[in-house]
Amino acid sequence: MEKKTWFDKVLGWREKHIKEKNFILILSLIIGILTAFAANLLKSAIHLIQHLLTEKIDVESANWLYLIYPVIGILLSGLFVKYIVKDDIGHGVTKILYAISQRKSRIKPHNTWSSLVASSITIGFGGSVGAEAPIVLTGSAIGSNLGRLFKMEQKTLMLLVGCGAAGAIAGIFKAPIAGLLFTIEVLMLDLTTASVLPLLISSVTAACVSYIFTGTEAMFRFSQTEMFAMERIPYVLLLGVACGLIALYFTRSMIWIEGIFRKLKTFWKKFFFGAAMLSILIFLLPPLYGEGYDTIGSLINNDYGNLLDGSLFYSLKDNYWGLIIFLLLIIFMKVFASSATNGGGGCGGVFAPSLYLGCIVGFVFSYMSNHVIPFFPGIHLPEENFALMGMAGMMAAVMHSPLTAVFLIAELTGGFDLFLPLMIVTISAYFTILLFEKHSIYSIRLAQKGELLTHDKDKAVLTLLNTNTVIENDFMIVHPDMNLGDMVKAITQSHRNVFPVTDYDNVLRGVVLLDNIRNIMFRPELYERFNVKKFMVSAPAKINITLPMDKIMQLFEDTKAWNLPVIDDDGHYLGFISKSKIFNAYREVLQENFSEDT
Numbered sequence: 001m002e003k004k005t006w007f008d009k010v011l012g013w014r015e016k017h018i019k020e021k022n023f024i025l026i027l028s029l030i031i032g033i034l035t036a037f038a039a040n041l042l043k044s045a046i047h048l049i050q051h052l053l054t055e056k057i058d059v060e061s062a063n064w065l066y067l068i069y070p071v072i073g074i075l076l077s078g079l080f081v082k083y084i085v086k087d088d089i090g091h092g093v094t095k096i097l098y099a100i101s102q103r104k105s106r107i108k109p110h111n112t113w114s115s116l117v118a119s120s121i122t123i124g125f126g127g128s129v130g131a132e133a134p135i136v137l138t139g140s141a142i143g144s145n146l147g148r149l150f151k152m153e154q155k156t157l158m159l160l161v162g163c164g165a166a167g168a169i170a171g172i173f174k175a176p177i178a179g180l181l182f183t184i185e186v187l188m189l190d191l192t193t194a195s196v197l198p199l200l201i202s203s204v205t206a207a208c209v210s211y212i213f214t215g216t217e218a219m220f221r222f223s224q225t226e227m228f229a230m231e232r233i234p235y236v237l238l239l240g241v242a243c244g245l246i247a248l249y250f251t252r253s254m255i256w257i258e259g260i261f262r263k264l265k266t267f268w269k270k271f272f273f274g275a276a277m278l279s280i281l282i283f284l285l286p287p288l289y290g291e292g293y294d295t296i297g298s299l300i301n302n303d304y305g306n307l308l309d310g311s312l313f314y315s316l317k318d319n320y321w322g323l324i325i326f327l328l329l330i331i332f333m334k335v336f337a338s339s340a341t342n343g344g345g346g347c348g349g350v351f352a353p354s355l356y357l358g359c360i361v362g363f364v365f366s367y368m369s370n371h372v373i374p375f376f377p378g379i380h381l382p383e384e385n386f387a388l389m390g391m392a393g394m395m396a397a398v399m400h401s402p403l404t405a406v407f408l409i410a411e412l413t414g415g416f417d418l419f420l421p422l423m424i425v426t427i428s429a430y431f432t433i434l435l436f437e438k439h440s441i442y443s444i445r446l447a448q449k450g451e452l453l454t455h456d457k458d459k460a461v462l463t464l465l466n467t468n469t470v471i472e473n474d475f476m477i478v479h480p481d482m483n484l485g486d487m488v489k490a491i492t493q494s495h496r497n498v499f500p501v502t503d504y505d506n507v508l509r510g511v512v513l514l515d516n517i518r519n520i521m522f523r524p525e526l527y528e529r530f531n532v533k534k535f536m537v538s539a540p541a542k543i544n545i546t547l548p549m550d551k552i553m554q555l556f557e558d559t560k561a562w563n564l565p566v567i568d569d570d571g572h573y574l575g576f577i578s579k580s581k582i583f584n585a586y587r588e589v590l591q592e593n594f595s596e597d598t
Contacts, residue, residue: 011151021194024156027146028163028198032205034146035139035167039206040213042116042135043172049124050290066126066289067282070341071275073125077118078345082267085114090342092137092349093442096165096187099144105157106148111141118347126289128278128337132172133349136182139168143202159195162187163202171206173219175411178404179203185401186442218414220297228385228421235381236389236421239365240428243393246331246361247354247433250398251441253335254350261343274344281337284312285330288337292356299363299387300413320371327364331357350441354398355391362390385421388413392422393429400433400440402426470582471566471575475500478532480509484520485527487512498563500573501536508565508573510536539565543577552577 014023053069081089087108089095092115099107119134143164147157162183170179180196180203264270282288287295287307298304308326338353366386369379388409396405406422437444476494478487478501490499497514517535520526540559543552543566555564556579566574 014150020156023150024152024159024198025201027150027152027160028201029205031139031143031146031160031163032167032170032202033209034142035135035164035202036171036206036209036213038112038116038138038142039135039168039171040210042120042131042138045116045120046124046131049120050126053125066286067279070126070128070278070282070289073122073127074274074278074341074344074346075271076125077122077127077347078267078271080118080121081114081345081347085110085118087114089115089118089134089137089347091442091445092133093186094445095137096140096161097443099140100158100161100187105144105154105161107137107141107144107161109141109145111137112145113138115141115347119349122341122346122348123291126282127341127346127348128282128288128290128292128334128353129341129346129348130291130350130352130355131348132169132351134347135172136165136168136349139164139166139171143167159198162195163198166199167202167206169408170203171210173408173412174207174210174214174216175408176200176203176207178408178411179206181404181407182401185404186399186440218412220293220300220413228418231379232381232421233424235366235369235379235386236424237428239362239386239389240393240425240430241432242365243358243361243390243425243429244397244432246357247394247397247429248436249332250335250350250354250357251433251437251444254339254441255444257336257339258343261339267345271344274340274342274346277340278337278344281333281340285326285333287330288334291352293352296356296359296387296391299359300384302384304363320367324364324368324372327360331360331364350398351395354395358391358394359387360390361394362386362388365390385418388418389421389425393425396426397429397433398441400430400443402430470577472578472581473575475576477502477573478512479504480531480533480536482532483528484517484530484532484535485524487517487532488521488527491521498576500565500576501532502573506573507571508539508542508567511539511565512536542567544569545574549582553582556582 018026053065081087087110089111095111096107099105115134115137119129119131123129123131140161141164143160143162144157147160152160165187166179166183168179169182170176173179180199183199261270261274264273286309295307298307304323308323334353334357338348338350341348363383363386366381366383369381370383392405392409395408396402399405402423403426405426406419409422410416410419475496476490476499478490478499480501480503482490487499491514499512499514500508501510501512502508512532512535516537520530520535540561541555541564543555543564545566545568547555552564555561562580563576563578565576568574
């Protein structure tokens with residue numbers, strides 16, 4: 001008899017004395033505490049590295065170090081990932097979406113620490129990315145692995161992944177409501193009323209722990225000097241449209257630049273290309289160095305006098321057009337700096353870049369209207385308010401998360417008095433980008449592969465279905481040169497009425513349908529005269545093993561077939577998929593993941 005370990009005894013005691021629903025609440029509390037610790041550890045590590053690198057630097061005479069630091073950062077981060085982690089840890093939120101859709105919410109254990117280490121190095125050394133996506137991956141990995149440790153089922157595991165993400169956002173931003181909404185909007189979990197409570201517990205717990213570490217002040221200091229006036233609503237709508245279009249440019253450009261980096265096959269090619277691009281951009285536009293939160297703080301407090309210091313545009317700092325051109329260049333070049341950081345070997349997300357861009361877009365929009373091109377003369381636009389609105393609009397468009405954007409910006413800055421314009425700008429930005437791109441920057445890669453879980457329950461179930469689990473292999477294989485007599489022997493040994501025909505390299509050539517040979521199979525005089533090649537037919541359609549389940553269902557709908565053969569990319573026969581098998585698997589996944597008794 002196998003001896004039980006102490007942990008097995010703990011699990012047994014828990015099953016006897018703590019109900020499943022109550023234990024999930026306990027786990028969500030633990031996840032909130034752990035993710036808050038991870039978030040504060042990441043912020044502390046970034047600030048410590050920044051302090052050590054810049055403490056004794058004379059900015060006037062040592063600007064060149066700011067060109068070298070980011071290069072060192074992405075090199076160290078890239079080597080850490082390549083030789084220690086030995087796994088791809090980029091695109092943190094996309095990784096979570098993939099784990100939910102395709103890996104039964106299982107996230108690798110190393111993700112509980114690897115993203116934290118790599119992103120602290122990247123950002124601490126001045127990489128032009130954000131820490132939020134890595135910490136969200138870290139939090140979700142904590143939730144996933146804690147759930148697996150306590151043998152939680154897949155439906156609960158998905159919820160704990162969401163708790164980790166919610167706790168991470170709440171912990172790093174001190175924004176509990178935004179943490180909850182992020183999980184619903186961005187991770188697209190189909191939540192029941194019962195499952196909202198664990199998310200709230202994780203979010204509130206993480207925020208409270210962060211309050212203990214860093215105080216209760218908002219992340220950005222913002223003081224509203226002018227109340228919102230209703231006559232500014234047209235401007236807010238226009239700002240939303242501008243944010244939506246810039247977000248579209250940012251999303252499409254990042255996907256395009258990532259494609260360029262993928263074509264560079266070796267690590268060193270990617271590093272040198274990314275390092276050169278990043279250094280040149282920082283040299284031309286110094287505010288591209290680091291996360292950019294200093295720039296955000298300056299703009300939302302209307303303190304932009306030193307923004308052009310150390311740049312080639314310094315002589316134009318007192319010229320309206322000089323400032324505008326400088327900021328417009330940053331808007332269009334930020335995507336290249338962020339992509340170069342990640343593509344060159346760094347680790348970071350687009351959360352901070354989207355807030356950074358939105359702040360500049362909102363500021364430029366209001367600054368131009370006030371000083372250069374008044375759209376409606378006589379109406380003054382508070383630049384700090386519009387910078388704040390731009391942050392919400394850009395985030396809503398890039399991430400397709402209008403509610404998260406509204407509450408995050410309000411919680412980040414304490415700008416709750418601007419709720420109405422924040423809602424208007426996010427709605428305007430969101431619907432603008434929806435006209436051109438229906439997926440967020442996080443989900444677009446998975447959507448292109450058909451691997452994205454959505455709020456559409458039918459599509460979500462089909463996404464969770466694994467093609468390999470519905471393939472049936474008990475079909476008798478026949479070959480084109482077999483005669484009718486051999487075919488009849490195969491029929492007697494099979495309980496199926498469909499027979500795949502393959503050559504001797506296992507390449508599918510067609511199928512034999514029992515109904516098509518029923519009139520000759522009982523005539524022995526024909527057994528030597530007919531061979532399989534004569535009476536086989538083409539399959540109504542062939543299913544490639546890589547085809548997503550929704551496309552497979554569409555094939556069944558188009559062909560009206562009940563069984564279809566499955567092949568690989570080289571045409572080799574793998575088995576059959578039947579409608580009945582899909583329906584049974586569909587029902588099982590629906591009950592396992594989307595029943596109301598969460």
